[in-house]
Amino acid sequence: MMGVVSTPKVVGRQVYGSLYECDNEVLKDVKRLEEIVKEAAKVGNMTLLDIKSWKIGEGVSVVAIVLESHITIHTWPEYNFATVDVYSCGAHTDPYKAFMYIVNELKAKRYTINEADRSSEF
Template sequence: MNNSLGRHVLAEIYGCNFDILNNREEVESIMVNAALEAGAEVREVVFHKFSPQGVSGVVVISESHLAIHTWPELGYAAVDVFTCGDRVNPWDACNYLTEQFMAGHMTATEMKRGIVEDSKEAVNL
């Protein structure tokens, strides 16, 4: 039987509002709130506004991180939400972001990270 250390959701968010995706303060606030909506504990926050448009940032949480890069001119945001443990649901954060960015749709893939064997045998990489 396998257990994972975490869940990593890679989300493609399309049809987003230009003005939201191009506003560093608003993207930062939405990302922090997405982490809180998912039940995460926020530790550090770093965001950057590009010229002429676009925002990148990361919210470091006790359970791992949320990261984003936006292309406002395309109405697109690339997001990844990585959470460790069972307490935080990365899908809650992705759904919150989709709603707050006024997106047309979101597609996402979940990967299990850190697959750990239940056996006590050491794994050499």
């Protein structure tokens, strides 16, 4: 008699949004933003592999590659605005916690949050 074979599942959870009325000085600070992303990876129980950042005018883009996928922040200090994307393929991770950590550290007075379940069963 054959047993029931469970279907493999790929877990994919994405939390992303726009942050408004953020702390202008933080939005310009490359090193501070890198620290925030590093800590967000820890808060979300993700394994940081690499981090790159670019100063673009007054704004900054930070891209972190985590073992489970990525975390990004893009800032526009002239508008006190940032976008954040946290995507994880690990069931053990919490991209929502990582996203909310970033919201708090950028001192956003308001924000939008979107969640996408990108999991798949085969």
